[in-house]
Amino acid sequence: MIELRAPIHEDLVQPLEDFFCELTRSSWMLFHEGPGKPNFVMGYFDTQEQAEEAWGFLRKKFKHLPETFDSIQLEDKDWKEAYKEHLKPWNYENLHWVPSWMRETYPVPAGDAVIWFDAGLAFGTGDHPTTRLCIIRLIDFLKNHPAATTKVVDAGCGSGILGLSAVQLGCQSVAGFDRDPESVRVSENNRVENNISDKNISFYHAGLEEGFKLTGTADVVLANIISDVLCIYADELIQSIKPGGILVLSGILNKEQETVRDFFYAKCQESWEKVEVDGRMMGEWSDVVLFRI
C-alpha cells in the first residue's frame, strides 16, 4: 500500500472535501494536525503508478495542487491497523454501528439493533456526519410510526448502511439504489454479512432519474448526496414521498442549507398539499427534512 501525502493551501480544503464526498469510493482523505499547522491531502493506493495516475487526475481538477507529492510504502498490516484506529463504533439510541473486528468484544445491549461493517467499504462506514444526520431522522420518525409498516428508500445507498439499518430497526419494506455498480455490490455484501434477508431489502443499480420507478414511493426517503445533485433531481425526490412521509436530504454544507431548504420548500408546496421543513447541523454538515403533512 502506498500512502501519498502533499501539503495544501487552506483554500483548497473545502473544494477538495466537496469533491471527495462526490466520489463513491474515495481513496483520498484530508488531514489537519491543528491550528497553525499545515493541511495535507492524503491518498492510499496499491502501487506507485496508481498513486501517480490519481495525483495527475486530481491536479487536472485542482490546478493549484503541488506538482509533486511524498509517498511512503505501508505494510498491509500498518494500513489495516491505521484504519482500525480511525473507525470507532457509534450509536444513536438503540442503533449501533460497529466495525466487524469488534464482533467479539462490543456488547450490544439486548434488544438493540446493530450493523457490523468492515474496512474498505464504499462511502458509508457510518463515521460521516451526513450519514448520521440521516439515520437520526429515521429513528425520530419511527418514534411515532410503526416500523413494520414504514417503507424506506435509501437513495444513493453507498455501502447500504442506511437501508440495512432501517431493516435492523424493524422496517420490513426497504430498498436502496445507487448509480455506482460497485456500491450495489458492497451493499449486497453487507446485507449478507449482517444476516439480513433479501426479502426485507432490495438494492438496485440505478440513478436518481429512474431509481424510484424501481423502488416505488416510500414513507421515508433518505438521500445523502451532494446538494447540486439533490436539486437537479428535486422532482423525482419529492414525488417519491407518500402522504405523511418525510424526505431527508443530507450531504449539504451548512452554508448551503438555507438555499437548499428554500428551494425544496417552494417545490414541495407546489406538489404536496401541506409541507413543513426542518434543518439540523452536525459539524460543517446539514440536513434538510421536508415533512409531507
Ligand SMILES: C[S@@+](CC[C@H](N)C(=O)[O-])C[C@H]1O[C@@H](n2cnc3c(N)ncnc32)[C@H](O)[C@@H]1O
Ligand atoms: C455521500 S454517499 C452516501 C452513502 C450512504 N447513503 C451514506 O449515507 O453513508 C452518496 C452516494 O450517492 C451515490 N450517488 C451520487 N449521485 C447519484 C445519483 N445521481 N443517482 C444515484 N446515486 C447517486 C454515490 O454513488 C454514493 O454512493
